[in-house]
Amino acid sequence: MNRNESRYFKTAAKMDEAFLRLIEEKDLEFITVKEICNKAGVNRSTFYLHYETIDDLLSESLEYMNGHFLDFMGQKDSAFIERISQCQKEELYLVTPKYLEKYLEYVKSNRHLFENAVKRPQVLRLDESYEKMFRFVFTPILERCQVPEENRRYLMAFYIHGIMAIITEWLKSNCEDSVEQIMSIIQQCVTHRRNQ
Structure with a gap:
């Protein structure tokens, strides 16, 4: 440069x-x-x-801000992907408490930016973010769980849009409810669907 x-x-x-x-x-x-x-x-x-x-x-x-978030999470993409390929299948959760808690804390501490981004989804370019997340994180998990390829995009749309809906509601209340409560609600939804 x-x-x-x-x-x-x-x-x-x-x-x-x-x-x-x-x-x-x-x-x-x-x-x-x-x-x-x-x-x-x-x-x-x-x-x-x-x-x-x-x-x-x-x-x-x-x-x-997303770059700062990755620093906050203390994790590199390659290390995360390697862990997905090597951990026990029982550890493969699409939404883990460890990462979910950090993500929610980050949303809460940057809530004004997230509120404005949610009001302008075209600016946030959610589809691009989801596609990247899907390709680099969720696809390897779904492959290991032997989810048929033709079902993957529907399953991920369900998870991602559901989680974003909960976070959007939380932002509307100025993040008044605790991170633990929102984490519990998300995990209830995810666990309920996974166990059916």
Whole structure:
């Protein structure tokens, strides 16, 4: 990476961080490009070199935040996939308490960004996120569980959309219920379907 590319990415990171701080203070509808630039210490023209709209910045900020989430989880994709291929079949849960708790804590601590993303699913690009998750995480689990290939996308749509519906309801209440309670509800739903 040359010096200009490095500067470009550092500036983008500054705007991501500024945006994430602003979204903790107010709803997306009330955030202006001027406020983002002031908080990031960049010119308005710099913003438009990087993004066309604030929704573009929201989308990038979610990717930026997801990178931080992977750091928070302390896990690399390859290690996770290797564990899926080597662990006992009884350990293959699509939603494990260990990861679910960390995910819910992360959602709660970044709830304003998630609330705004849920209001704008096209910006969040959920379909792309699900496809990646499906390919890298769920497909190996479903293969090991010998779920027929033609049934996999339906099964995963059920799990993912169901979990996201619960999280969306939780966000609507400003995450008032405890992480443990939401985790218990999700596990009840997942366990109930798995045992039938």
